Amino acid sequence: MIKIESAAPDLRQVLTQITSIDALVALEVSALADCLARAEQRQALLAAATAQASSSASKIALVSIAGGLTPRGSWFGSSLSGIAAQVTRAADDQDVAGLVLDVDSPGGTVSGTVEAAAAVAAAAAKKPVIAIANTLAASAAYWIASQASELVMTPSADVGSIGAMIMHQDISGWLDQVGVKMTIVRSEQSPLKNEAHPFAPLSDEAKAYLQGRANEAGADFVKAVAGGRRVTQTKVREEFGQGRMLGAREAVARGMADRIATLDQVIGGMLQQRSPRPSSRRRSALAFD
Numbered sequence: 001m002i003k004i005e006s007a008a009p010d011l012r013q014v015l016t017q018i019t020s021i022d023a024l025v026a027l028e029v030s031a032l033a034d035c036l037a038r039a040e041q042r043q044a045l046l047a048a049a050t051a052q053a054s055s056s057a058s059k060i061a062l063v064s065i066a067g068g069l070t071p072r073g074s075w076f077g078s079s080l081s082g083i084a085a086q087v088t089r090a091a092d093d094q095d096v097a098g099l100v101l102d103v104d105s106p107g108g109t110v111s112g113t114v115e116a117a118a119a120v121a122a123a124a125a126k127k128p129v130i131a132i133a134n135t136l137a138a139s140a141a142y143w144i145a146s147q148a149s150e151l152v153m154t155p156s157a158d159v160g161s162i163g164a165m166i167m168h169q170d171i172s173g174w175l176d177q178v179g180v181k182m183t184i185v186r187s188e189q190s191p192l193k194n195e196a197h198p199f200a201p202l203s204d205e206a207k208a209y210l211q212g213r214a215n216e217a218g219a220d221f222v223k224a225v226a227g228g229r230r231v232t233q234t235k236v237r238e239e240f241g242q243g244r245m246l247g248a249r250e251a252v253a254r255g256m257a258d259r260i261a262t263l264d265q266v267i268g269g270m271l272q273q274r275s276p277r278p279s280s281r282r283r284s285a286l287a288f289d
Helices: 002-020 023-054 080-092 111-123 141-144 172-178 202-231 233-239 247-253 261-271
Strands: 061-069 098-107 129-138 150-153 157-160 246-247
Touching: 002 080, 061 141, 061 261, 080 111, 098 111, 098 141, 098 172, 098 261, 111 129, 111 141, 111 202, 129 141, 129 261, 141 157, 141 202, 150 247, 157 247, 202 233, 246 247
Parallel strands: 061 098, 098 129, 129 150, 129 157
Antiparallel strands: 157 246
């Protein structure tokens, strides 16, 4: 394909030469030149409209992060993959001036949290992203919220529970009481398969393995929070609760959050800072005026 702007000067010169040689085709050549001019005008208008669209975003996207967080979601909590998709779509939408993450979650699985948090961090690199603990951002939910441009807490909110935890339940004593004996047969190639089953006490080897997995996830958590909150990992490990939850005033004082405000105040502030909205702009399914 040949771009009009690059071909136009040469084409005009050719048309001028043809017209000067044969006056009989002058009328047809003139009509062709008019078409060329109109095409150039349409292209200029399109370029101007594109430039205006990129500089006049006027919507605010609201993303809910609620309940127990799992990779694909459930009736009791949000989908981590869904959160990542919504955040990414809003970040790429030229209509959206900024995002608000409405967080009310006790946390969730490690699986999926890394990707959701990365999507928030990527969005924050493109446009303002405000996460608000409304009224709970614990564990995985705090991991995600910490990647926002700003982390706000409602007056009664709690944040924290940084770290990873693996629980093992030993029901062998109860099985003995009811007279039930469990026998596990594993394939010979996989002697460690399901070593953390609940039908016997956890072996020292299995406990050490699970401790290593928890430590690895916890270290990733601390590193992500430090990057998102722009502090050192040492500060996160020593001053961000060490797994405990903190209220709004103490969390802000320690640097775990930036300020205290309600969801309405956060949205209102973002709406005031957005760009003016041209009347011809399309509406976004994710965002609102």
